[in-house]
Amino acid sequence: RKEVEQDPGPFNVPEGATVAFNCTYSNSASQSFFWYRQDCRKEPKLLMSVYSSGNEDGRFTAQLNRASQYISLLIRDSKLSDSATYLCVVSLGVLGGSQGNLIFGKGTKLSVKP
């Protein structure tokens, strides 16, 4: 089983649509969770952290279900500029912890059409 698994897509949606991405992770000891965004051939950029209570940042909402080892990202009112690959990222580390590396999923490709 892969450490972090995502549906590769592509998700092709019209502007204004709501789209949801899911991700599962295999290591129950994982402590930190993130969504990164990567545009074609560019570096990944942090979109948002994911907290157990769920969190929202504008049009983006992230959820974490530790029992099911499942993470989600919801994008409301999609914009053309949201077109990118969304990477689910997991870390065993916590603040001050000893495990520093991030484990990336392969990403889910989103294409928002006019």
Add this chain to the structure above:
Amino acid sequence: NAGVMQNPRHLVRRRGQEARLRCSPMKGHSHVYWYRQLPEEGLKFMVYLQKENIIDESGMPKERFSAEFPKEGPSILRIQQVVRGDSAAYFCASSPLQGRGEKLFFGSGTQLSVL
């Protein structure tokens, strides 16, 4: 405040040559991470360094790959005797703290092409 600087942006090598990839972390960052992204794959952790120390190299291939982060100067990822399978995007990231994803800043990457 410049971000993480990687150079070269693109590097072309023939099989058997050496590739040297450089990474200058953000000012004030003492933790450097190297990741590799093969075509159509996710980023894979390679190595984590602090100044003059390799902290975690569990993702480094056993042969031909080495990394350093000297007291002065950039971090270097060195690949000896490159093969076609080394063609990938190599990303460096730096952090002021150990490990937290939201404190990790990535460089633009070096695209290595092996002919």
